[in-house]
Amino acid sequence: MILQIVGMKNSGKTTLMNHAISFLKERGYSVVTIKHHGHIGEEIELQSSDVDHMKHFAAGADQSIVQGHHLQQTVTRKKKQSLREIIENSVTIDCSIILVEGFKEANYDKIIVYKNNDELRSLQGLSHVIGKIETNHPRASNQLEHLLNKLIKDKGMN
Amino acid sequence: MILQIVGMKNSGKTTLMNHAISFLKERGYSVVTIKHHGHIGEEIELQSSDVDHMKHFAAGADQSIVQGHHLQQTVTRKKKQSLREIIENSVTIDCSIILVEGFKEANYDKIIVYKNNDELRSLQGLSHVIGKIETNHPRASNQLEHLLNKLIKDKGMN
Numbered sequence: 001m002i003l004q005i006v007g008m009k010n011s012g013k014t015t016l017m018n019h020a021i022s023f024l025k026e027r028g029y030s031v032v033t034i035k036h037h038g039h040i041g042e043e044i045e046l047q048s049s050d051v052d053h054m055k056h057f058a059a060g061a062d063q064s065i066v067q068g069h070h071l072q073q074t075v076t077r078k079k080k081q082s083l084r085e086i087i088e089n090s091v092t093i094d095c096s097i098i099l100v101e102g103f104k105e106a107n108y109d110k111i112i113v114y115k116n117n118d119e120l121r122s123l124q125g126l127s128h129v130i131g132k133i134e135t136n137h138p139r140a141s142n143q144l145e146h147l148l149n150k151l152i153k154d155k156g157m158n
Numbered sequence: 159m160i161l162q163i164v165g166m167k168n169s170g171k172t173t174l175m176n177h178a179i180s181f182l183k184e185r186g187y188s189v190v191t192i193k194h195h196g197h198i199g200e201e202i203e204l205q206s207s208d209v210d211h212m213k214h215f216a217a218g219a220d221q222s223i224v225q226g227h228h229l230q231q232t233v234t235r236k237k238k239q240s241l242r243e244i245i246e247n248s249v250t251i252d253c254s255i256i257l258v259e260g261f262k263e264a265n266y267d268k269i270i271v272y273k274n275n276d277e278l279r280s281l282q283g284l285s286h287v288i289g290k291i292e293t294n295h296p297r298a299s300n301q302l303e304h305l306l307n308k309l310i311k312d313k314g315m316n
Contacts, residue, residue, distance in 0.1 A: 014210050014213055017213075017217070018216075021214060022217050025217075025218040031220055032220060032221040032223070033211065033215075034222075034223045034225065036225055037224055037225060037227070043227055044224050045208075045209050046229070047203075047204075047205040047231075050203075052259065053191065055172055055175075056172075056175060056176065056191035056257075056259075059176035059179040059180050060179050060183040061189050061190065061191040062188050062189055062253060063190040063191070063250065063253065064190070065193070065248055066194075066195055066202050067193070067194055067202075067238065068195040068201045068238070069201055069237075070235060070237060070238070071233065072232075072234040073204070073231070073234075074230075074232040074234075075229065075230070075231050075232075076229065076230040076232075076250065077229060078229070078230050079227075079228060080226070080228070081225065086223065086230075090250050092232075092248050092250065095221065099219075101210065
């Protein structure tokens with residue numbers, strides 16, 4: 001299952017993403033997250049080049065992978081891709097759920113998060129919206145869990 | 159083409175890797191690097207959780223991907239794999255050359271790097287050795303370039 005969490009900058013997307021991850025992991029699902037770096041003109045922040053795989057990257061490698069005991073990190077020079085391309089080419093583990101932060105224009109099931117009506121209005125017209133959560137609402141987390149449970153049931157994953 | 163650079167800790171592997179990367183990139187090859195984290199009992203160092211994809215990872219995601227304008231970073235919870243498995247499952251770009259630091263026991267073409275005869279002796283018995291470079295030698299970089307040129311020619315990549 002693929003689920004997007006979309007909203008304006010500082011609307012609380014990451015907080016809801018993190019709640020969704022914990023909620024799904026507690027239920028035993030394998031979770032991949034994909035985040036779109038939304039700040040125009042700024043590149044993503046890289047790990048310091050004190051570590052060897054970043055030295056390889058600094059020397060010009062197009063992709064640099066480091067393998068640890070239970071963890072693996074990769075950094076890649078790669079032109080911006082569509083969400084579909086990222087899912088097809090860059091998800092390298094079997095997983096039951098892909099949670100996506102951002103990528104407003106993509107066409108997967110979406111939860112809109114917002115802080116006020118102005119934000120909600122500016123997100124009108126997005127496709128595949130299955131729910132809307134006001135992040136200032138005291139029961140925002142419960143609303144999210146309710147939507148997740150419904151999706152899990154609808155997709156036959158429970 | 160897949161080429162391993164192997165040697166003892168602090169023998170100069172990363173310096174030679176970096177020289178190989180620059181040399182190959184200048185010649186227009188696409189290069190992927192894979193590094194084995196060799197320190198027993200220590201895990202690889204992760205990027206700080208100030209960035210959102212690391213927040214997702216800290217919340218429990220099994221794989222977290224962030225997409226920027228020309229760069230992409232991924233961190234994954236994944237049990238240690240063989241080099242063959244990493245090459246099959248985790249290299250996500252088309253590339254002409256995979257340079258590997260470490261993974262002594264794997265079976266690809268290998269350059270042994272060493273600082274002294276004790277180190278060289280302790281690496282005896284490794285398979286697929288195509289060259290040996292003493293990293294303290296003033297012409298170590300030239301020896302590396304010579305070996306790379308020979309490999310490129312042998313593999314019909316020039």
